[in-house]
Amino acid sequence: MLSKNTVKFIKSLHQKKYRSEHGLFFVEGEKSVLELLSSDFKTENLFATADFLNKNQSFIPQSGLDITEVTQAQLESMGQYKSNDSALAVVRMKENRLLKPHPDQMILALDDVRDPGNLGTIIRIADWYGIRHILMSEQTAEFYNPKVIQSTMGSFTRIQFFYGNLSEVIQDWKLPVYGAFLDGENIHEMKEVKPGVILMGNESVGISFQLGRLVDRKVTIPAFGAAESLNVAIATAVICDNFKRLSQY
Amino acid sequence: MLSKNTVKFIKSLHQKKYRSEHGLFFVEGEKSVLELLSSDFKTENLFATADFLNKNQSFIPQSGLDITEVTQAQLESMGQYKSNDSALAVVRMKENRLLKPHPDQMILALDDVRDPGNLGTIIRIADWYGIRHILMSEQTAEFYNPKVIQSTMGSFTRIQFFYGNLSEVIQDWKLPVYGAFLDGENIHEMKEVKPGVILMGNESVGISFQLGRLVDRKVTIPAFGAAESLNVAIATAVICDNFKRLSQY
Secondary structure (H helix, E strand, O other), rough: OOOHHHHHHHHHOOOOOHHHOEEEEEOOHHHHHHHHOOOHHHHHHEEEEEHHHHHHHHHHOOOOOEEEEEOHHHHHHHHHOOOOEEEEEEEEEOOOOOOOOOOOOOOOEEEEOOOOOOOHHHHHHHOOOOEEEEOOOOOOOOOOOOHHHHOOOOOHHHHHEEOHHHHHHHHHHOOOEEOOOOOOHHHHEEEEEEOOEEEEEEEEEEEOOHHHHOOOEEEEEOOOOOOOOOHHHHHEEEHHHHHHHHHHO | OOHHHHHHHHHHHHOOHHHHHOEEEEEEHHHHHHHHHOOOOOOOEEOHHHHHHHHHHHHHOOOOOEEEEOOOHHHHHEEEEOOOOEEEEEEEEOOOOOOOOOOOOOOEEEEEOOHHHHHHHHHHHHHHHHOOOOOOOOOOOOOOOHHHHHHHHHHHHHHEEEEOOOOOHHHHHHHEEEEEEEEEEHHHHHHOOOOOOEEEEEOOOOHHEEEEEEEEEEEOOOOOOOOOOOOHHHHHHHHHHHHHHHHOO
């Protein structure tokens, strides 16, 4: 049975204030919930239709998880999806832990990327290109924002992330820093890249002055037309793609 | 003076039905409106703040354009922007004309890309990479949708586009067709590309069977992680970037 209080509680998790207060967030939709259940996130409650529960029995843990069978209409009243005939999960946030990656790995660092859609898309791109670590400035969009979770398409389950002072972390790790600028080295003409940090700036103002000083190599995606800039998620994808090409082949 | 009827009329242009009926659409924000005024689109009405009109005198045509000075609040009541302290323009749609590009040029073809944000982002990407022609299936999002116009960041003014039967046009033009698939040739290992058509598929189902048969080379962005797919705008950017690299250097 789904109580009114439960619905009210889950709706409160649409707001950052209540997510932070409870240390909980929610995930919805079949693909995302299934990826969640096979991840190291701790799912506390699963609300799902009879269909979803039958079809995915083997993926649903038998203990440590509170399961409630609900209707599609109930799912839609709790979540943000217009249409959801599968499931919604309430999940515990992870501790904000800084893990130093293996020296062979590329790391993404986001300097105030504010738009949740951009952050979600960047997480999905990182997961495509095998980048497992994302560092984010405090002003970057919140990882647990429902729009971020939605646009990662399940990739949020495979990313190590840390919010904090990028400048301190970068200086401490002493890794090469590649920064995306409009006046850097043409990324198509680079011959090699070493593992390091790919730093992407804010949607309007780019990389801050303070972080810009820590950049070892400014890189630029060459333009052939008249557009003044690329969206930050698009630029992240193109840089990751070039870096992977340069480091693999 | 701004009449209630004018506001009502512009608000009606938020809907496709009325845009089609009148053959008009609207553009808002300083950058987009300025790019519009220097383009070959026919602007019929300009609603702008005194500030915008003073600052941009030299860019505003002296005839053939109906100019109304309005307040920021009035702009915001007419458009879709939460904040707009500059301008909003009412613009005549272009005729849907098929122009065959110069044989040296790359062409983008979109097979049912439904999301307006994706279409807008793809137009901006095309403009960055110097691609001037976009062919779109009838089911692709509407070019004049305010969300499309907004996400192009002014690039909509520099693109030749045509809505129609992609299959007929592609067969008629006899150009090489490159299609984005998950099981094609690794784009990082390609040695050269010839000018032709880059075909991108629908967000959920990819390239249709009918169009898939016209593809000469299936191309794939290599994956290094666990994400199952990339967003269609992201994939378009990565393919355009690789093709430009292969054809320029």
